[in-house]
Amino acid sequence: MTDHTYHSASSVSEPRSTPGALVTLTESSAMPPYMQEAMRPVLETPRWWWPSVAVLSAIVIAGIGAWAVQVTDGLGVSGYSDKAFWAVYEADLVAFIGVSYGGAVVSAILRLTNATWRAPLTRIAEATALVTLPVGMLFIIPHLGSPWRIWELVWPPYWNLSSPILWDFFAVSTYLLATAVFFYLPLIPDAALARRWLGEHETSIRARVCRQLYTLIGGRWRGTPEQSKLLNGAIGLVAIMIIPMAVSVHSVLSFAFASSSRPGYLETIFPVYFVVAALYSGVALVVIALAACRRLWKLDAFIEPRHFVRLGFVMLAFGAAYLYLTFTEYLVDGYSGTVGNAAWVHQILVGRYWIPFWFYFVAAGVFPIAIMAIRATRTVAGVVTAAALVVVAMWVKRLVIVIPPATEPIVRSPLGSAGLLGGNWGTYHFTWEPVTITLAATAAIPLLLLIVFRFVPILPVAEMEELAMPEEGLR
Amino acid sequence: MTRITTDTGQIGAGGGDDLNPQVADGGKRHSGSLGRREFLLTAAGGLGLAALAGVTEELVGPSGNSQLASMSVPEQVATHQWAMVIDLRYCNGCKLCTAGCQAAHYLHQDQTWIRVFTMRNAAGDTYHMPRPCMMCEDPPCVPVCPVSANFRTDEGLVLVDQSRCIGTRICMNSCPYEARYFNWTSPLAVARQPFPQEPEWPVPQVEGTVGKCIFCAAMLPSGQLPECVTRCPMGVLYLGDLEADVAVNGIGNTVKLSEFIADNDGVKFKESYGTHPRVFYIPGHGQDLEADADAT
Numbered sequence: 001m002t003d004h005t006y007h008s009a010s011s012v013s014e015p016r017s018t019p020g021a022l023v024t025l026t027e028s029s030a031m032p033p034y035m036q037e038a039m040r041p042v043l044e045t046p047r048w049w050w051p052s053v054a055v056l057s058a059i060v061i062a063g064i065g066a067w068a069v070q071v072t073d074g075l076g077v078s079g080y081s082d083k084a085f086w087a088v089y090e091a092d093l094v095a096f097i098g099v100s101y102g103g104a105v106v107s108a109i110l111r112l113t114n115a116t117w118r119a120p121l122t123r124i125a126e127a128t129a130l131v132t133l134p135v136g137m138l139f140i141i142p143h144l145g146s147p148w149r150i151w152e153l154v155w156p157p158y159w160n161l162s163s164p165i166l167w168d169f170f171a172v173s174t175y176l177l178a179t180a181v182f183f184y185l186p187l188i189p190d191a192a193l194a195r196r197w198l199g200e201h202e203t204s205i206r207a208r209v210c211r212q213l214y215t216l217i218g219g220r221w222r223g224t225p226e227q228s229k230l231l232n233g234a235i236g237l238v239a240i241m242i243i244p245m246a247v248s249v250h251s252v253l254s255f256a257f258a259s260s261s262r263p264g265y266l267e268t269i270f271p272v273y274f275v276v277a278a279l280y281s282g283v284a285l286v287v288i289a290l291a292a293c294r295r296l297w298k299l300d301a302f303i304e305p306r307h308f309v310r311l312g313f314v315m316l317a318f319g320a321a322y323l324y325l326t327f328t329e330y331l332v333d334g335y336s337g338t339v340g341n342a343a344w345v346h347q348i349l350v351g352r353y354w355i356p357f358w359f360y361f362v363a364a365g366v367f368p369i370a371i372m373a374i375r376a377t378r379t380v381a382g383v384v385t386a387a388a389l390v391v392v393a394m395w396v397k398r399l400v401i402v403i404p405p406a407t408e409p410i411v412r413s414p415l416g417s418a419g420l421l422g423g424n425w426g427t428y429h430f431t432w433e434p435v436t437i438t439l440a441a442t443a444a445i446p447l448l449l450l451i452v453f454r455f456v457p458i459l460p461v462a463e464m465e466e467l468a469m470p471e472e473g474l475r
Numbered sequence: 476m477t478r479i480t481t482d483t484g485q486i487g488a489g490g491g492d493d494l495n496p497q498v499a500d501g502g503k504r505h506s507g508s509l510g511r512r513e514f515l516l517t518a519a520g521g522l523g524l525a526a527l528a529g530v531t532e533e534l535v536g537p538s539g540n541s542q543l544a545s546m547s548v549p550e551q552v553a554t555h556q557w558a559m560v561i562d563l564r565y566c567n568g569c570k571l572c573t574a575g576c577q578a579a580h581y582l583h584q585d586q587t588w589i590r591v592f593t594m595r596n597a598a599g600d601t602y603h604m605p606r607p608c609m610m611c612e613d614p615p616c617v618p619v620c621p622v623s624a625n626f627r628t629d630e631g632l633v634l635v636d637q638s639r640c641i642g643t644r645i646c647m648n649s650c651p652y653e654a655r656y657f658n659w660t661s662p663l664a665v666a667r668q669p670f671p672q673e674p675e676w677p678v679p680q681v682e683g684t685v686g687k688c689i690f691c692a693a694m695l696p697s698g699q700l701p702e703c704v705t706r707c708p709m710g711v712l713y714l715g716d717l718e719a720d721v722a723v724n725g726i727g728n729t730v731k732l733s734e735f736i737a738d739n740d741g742v743k744f745k746e747s748y749g750t751h752p753r754v755f756y757i758p759g760h761g762q763d764l765e766a767d768a769d770a771t
Binding site: 073074075076080081082085086143144145146147149150152153155158159160162163164165166169256257259260261262265406409410411412 | 585586592594606615618619620621622623639640641642643644645647648649651652653655656657658659660661681682683684685748
C-alpha cells in the first residue's frame with residue numbers, strides 16, 4: 001500500500017488546470033502523480049494473472065460446451081417443459097443485464113448529482129457495465145429454442161413491431177451502444193495522458209502496442225479549453241441520456257412478462273420493480289468489482305473505506321425500495337384472493353418456492369439493511385459481504401419472479417386438491433447444462449475485466465485531477 | 476390460402492340475428508371493448524396524430540380521409556369461417572380425441588394439442604372438458620411474436636409458421652388456454668404424409684419451435700373433419716363453419732350452428748380475456764367457463 005492518498009498527492013501536482021476543466025495536457029503540464037498506479041495493471045503481469053485467466057477461460061469454454069450439448073439434444077435437457085416454459089435463462093437474462101446498471105448509477109447518477117467522491121470509481125464501474133451487458137445479452141441465445149435463426153431478429157421484413165421481445169432487442173442494443181460511448185468518452189483524455197506517460201517510462205513491446213491503442217483513442221486530445229468544453233458537454237449529455245435508456249431497458253424487459261394475461265406476470269408494478277432490482281444488483285456488483293480491483297492491484301490509496309460505505313448506502317436505498325415493491329406486490333395479489341394471483345403468492349411465501357423467496361428476503365432484504373444500520377458492521381468487509389449476498393440473492397429473486405407464474409396452471413384441473421394449490425403445477429429442475437452456462441457467464445465477467453484492464457488505465461486520471469479540488473475543499 | 480393477420484370483420488353476420496347475444500358477435504368485435512391491436516394503434520395513433528395533423532391537412536386537404544378510405548383493400552369475405560362446438564354433456568373423458576390427434580400429427584405424449592381436462596363444478600362433481608386451440612378472433616399469441624411466426628388466416632385459423640419460429644415461447648406465455656406446446660426434443664419419426672409440411676399441416680414438428688392445434692387445417696378443404704372430431708365416439712366435438720352456419724360431428728349429426736348454440740346456452744371459455752374464441756362449449760354440468768376461477 002502506498003503511504004499517500006491521492007488527495008495529498010494531487011495537492012502537490014502543479015500547475016493545476018482551471019476548476020471545471022479537464023486536465024490541460026500541454027508539454028509543460030505535470031503528469032498526475034498516480035499515473036503509475038493507474039497504469040500498473042496494463043504494464044505489470046502479476047503471478048496470479050495467467051492462472052486466473054486460464055481458470056476463468058476454462059469455465060467459459062465449459063459453458064460453451066454445455067450450450068453445444070443443449071443445441072444438439074434440444075432445450076428439454078435444460079429442465080424445461082411446457083409446464084415450465086420460461087425459467088433459468090430468462091432469469092439469467094434479466095439478472096445479468098441488471099447488474100450492468102451499476103455503471104450507469106456510479107457514473108451517470110453520481111455525476112449528475114455532483115457527487116465528486118465517485119471519481120476514482122468511475123472507470124471500474126463503467127468497465128463492469130461494459131462487460132456485463134453483452135454477457136447478459138448473450139443469454140438470448142440459450143433462451144431461444146432455435147438459436148440458429150437468431151438472424152431473424154435483425155431482419156426487418158420479419159419484424160413484428162407489436163412484440164415486446166422486439167422492443168427488448170431495440171432497447172438493449174441502444175443501451176449497449178450508449179454504455180460503450182460512455183466508457184469511451186472519459187477514456188479520451190486518459191488515453192492521451194497514458195500515451196505520453198508510456199513514452200516517458202516504458203519501451204516494452206506491450207507498451208508500444210498500448211501506445212498505438214491510446215493514439216487511436218486519444219491521439220488528438222490536446223486538452224485545450226475548447227476540447228475540454230466539448231468533451232465535458234458530451235459526457236454530460238450521455239450521462240443524462242443513459243438514465244432514461246437504462247430505465248427503458250428493464251421496463252421493456254418486464255413487458256415481455258407483463259404483457260400477457262398470466263397471473264403473476266400481468267403486474268403494472270413490473271417495470272418499476274425490474275428497474276429498481278437492476279439498480280440494486282448493479283450497485284452491489286460495482287462494490288464487488290471495486291473490492292476485487294482494490295485488492296488485486298493495491299488501489300487502497302484511491303478506493304477508500306468511505307467509498308464502500310457510501311455505495312453501501314446507495315445499495316441500501318435501492319434495496320429498501322425493492323423490498324417495499326416486493327411487499328406491495330405480494331400483499332395486493334395475495335389479498336385479492338383471486339385464484340390465479342393468490343395461488344402464486346401462496347406458493348412463493350409458504351408453498352413450493354418458499355426456500356428461494358425467504359433466502360432473498362434474508363440475504364438481500366434484511367441483511368444489507370442490518371449491515372448498514374449497525375455502525376460496527378459498516379465496514380469494507382461488511383459492505384462487500386452484503387454486496388456479494390445481494391448479487392446472488394437477486395439472481396435467486398429473478399428465478400422467483402420468472403418460474404412460479406410460468407408453472408402455474410391457468411386452465412385448472414383440480415382433481416385431488418381443490419383450492420389455491422389445485423391444478424397441475426409444473427416444475428422446473430436444474431440440470432448441469434444451465435448451471436454450467438450460468439457459471440460460465442459469471443466467470444466471463446471477471447475474465448473480461450482482467451482483459452479490459454490490460455489495456456486501459458484502471459483509474460480515470462483526468463477525472464480525478466478535475467474533481468480532486470472541490471473534494472479537498474469539502475475535507 | 477391467403478394469410479392475413481388482420482381481423483376478418485363481418486364474418487358470420489348472416490346467422491348473427493338468430494344467435495344468443497352472448498355468442499352473437501361471431502366475427503364482430505364487442506363495440507365496448509378495446510382489443511390489443513386497437514389499443515396499440517390508438518396509443519401510437521394518438522402520438523402520431525398530434526405530429527401529423529397539420530401536415531396531412533396541407534398535403535391532402537379536407538378530402539384526404541375519403542381518398543385514403545377508397546384506396547384501402549376491399550373487405551374480403553372468405554368461403555369458410557371455421558369454428559368448433561364442444562358438447563360437454565356427452566364427454567366421458569375417454570381421451571380418444573387426444574390419442575387420435577397425437578397419432579395423426581406424430582406428437583410426443585405430453586404434446587396434447589387437444590387436451591381433456593378433468594374439472595370440478597360448483598357442486599363438487601367432476602366433468603371432462605376437451606380443450607383444442609380456441610382459434611381466437613383476437614389471438615393474444617399473434618402480436619407478441621418478434622418474428623411474425625404466428626398468423627391468422629382469412630378463414631379464422633390461427634397457425635404457426637415453424638420454418639420461421641425462433642422459439643422465444645412468449646406466445647406460450649400469452650395464451651390463456653395453455654394451448655401451445657414447445658418441441659423441447661426432436662420430433663417423432665414420421666411416415667409418408669398426405670400433405671406437404673406447411674403451417675396447415677406441420678408434420679413432422681420442428682425441434683425448437685412452438686406447435687399447437689391446427690383444426691387439421693390441411694384436411695378441411697377436401698371436406699374431411701379434423702382427426703379429433705372423427706375419433707370422438709360420443710359426438711362431443713363438432714366442426715363448425717360460421718359462414719355456412721352449420722356444424723358436424725363425427726357420428727353423423729349435422730346441426731344449424733347458431734340455433735344449436737342458442738338453444739343449448741353455448742358459452743366461450745374465458746371470454747372476459749378479450750380473445751373472442753371460436754370454440755363454443757355447450758355446458759351441461761353447471762360449469763362456469765368464464766374465468767379460471769372454476770378451480771374451487
